[in-house]
Amino acid sequence: MKKLVTILVVVAVVIIIFLLLGPFYTIQEGEQAVVVEFGRIVKVDTSAGLKTKVPFIDTVIKYPKKILSWDGEAQRLPTAENQFIWVDTTVRWKIDDPKKFYESVGTITQAHSRLDDVIDSEVRKVIAKNPLREAVRDSNVINEIKRTNVFKSTSQQEEGMEDVSVATFTNIIYDEIQKGRGKLSSEMLSATRQITPQYGINLIDIKIRQIKYSEDLTQSVYNRMIKERNQIAQAFRSDGQGRKAQWIGKMERELATISSGAYKKAQ
Numbered sequence: 001m002k003k004l005v006t007i008l009v010v011v012a013v014v015i016i017i018f019l020l021l022g023p024f025y026t027i028q029e030g031e032q033a034v035v036v037e038f039g040r041i042v043k044v045d046t047s048a049g050l051k052t053k054v055p056f057i058d059t060v061i062k063y064p065k066k067i068l069s070w071d072g073e074a075q076r077l078p079t080a081e082n083q084f085i086w087v088d089t090t091v092r093w094k095i096d097d098p099k100k101f102y103e104s105v106g107t108i109t110q111a112h113s114r115l116d117d118v119i120d121s122e123v124r125k126v127i128a129k130n131p132l133r134e135a136v137r138d139s140n141v142i143n144e145i146k147r148t149n150v151f152k153s154t155s156q157q158e159e160g161m162e163d164v165s166v167a168t169f170t171n172i173i174y175d176e177i178q179k180g181r182g183k184l185s186s187e188m189l190s191a192t193r194q195i196t197p198q199y200g201i202n203l204i205d206i207k208i209r210q211i212k213y214s215e216d217l218t219q220s221v222y223n224r225m226i227k228e229r230n231q232i233a234q235a236f237r238s239d240g241q242g243r244k245a246q247w248i249g250k251m252e253r254e255l256a257t258i259s260s261g262a263y264k265k266a267q
Contacts, residue, residue, distance in 0.1 A: 025051050025060050032095070033062045034102045044098050061102060063095050067204060068108075070115050076214055077124050079132045084214040087135070089123055089188070091115065092204040093196070100200030114199060119206070122191040126184050135211055138180040143173055181208050 027033050027048050035043040036059045045051055046065070053060060074088040093115070095101045105111045127135060179187075189206045196203050 023052055023055050025053055027051060027062070030064060030066045031062050032065045032098050033060050034098050035060055036102075041099055041102065046098070063098055063101060063108070065095070067092050067094050069093075070112060070119070071209075072116055072119060074210070074212075075120060075123065077127045079127060079135065080130055081132060083132050085127070085132065085135065086210075086212040086214060087123060087127055087208060088210040088212075089119065089206060090209045091119060091206050094202050094204065095200055096197070096202035097200035100198065102200075104199045105201075111199070111201065115196075115201070118192055118195050119188070122188050122195075123206075125191070126187050130179065130184060133175055134177050134179050135181060135184060135208070137177050138182050140174075140176045143176065181211075184208065 025033070027045055029048045031048070032044070032046040033051070034041055035045065035053055037054070037057055042058065051060075070091040070093060072089060072091075074086045076084055077087050078084050095111075101111070105114055185206050185208055189203060192206065193203050
């Protein structure tokens, strides 16, 4: 009897020790896990619930199943015209294959580092192949805006006078885009999607979050704005000079007529 009790106590102790060593693990909703045995993957769990493992031998590495974000540093990149702009992109991604992810990347931190290399490279290639307007604009609606405060200087002839400069309304037409920012984002996504599956990563989307002119390009934009304002001011000045010439011509003709009539009367 004592021997049986001893055996039962030993068995109970073994069971307690076994349970304390943690033969169970839990996967929450939105998680997935890779079970590793001496560095070799023995199981991949993608469903939530209570799972079992071999104590001391199996190691459980959990990864998020939900959509993750990647926000890289803004890059100073050249466009097709060799004009430099700052491009800030953001990415949404998820771990599609935990086994590949563990074997090729390992951790979320390493995944971000790998995405830095892949995405920055593809963004640079796409921006460098396209002109500045394709990255800045996403449509040609700017050419549909009717402007009422833009002038140009033209010449006209009135009442036998010489040509005079007159300011008239005009509408600026900007170069049309063929792709736009949205299409460039799609090209970046298509290029990176050919690389990331080998890491078990699925890219959901890439968006150009912000574009800023570099300092040298900003100054060039300011200079162009100043030039346009100067052209408008010159158009107003030309218009004033033209109208002045009209009135002076009219005055001189009236003066000549009056002088001629007075001379005839005097004779």
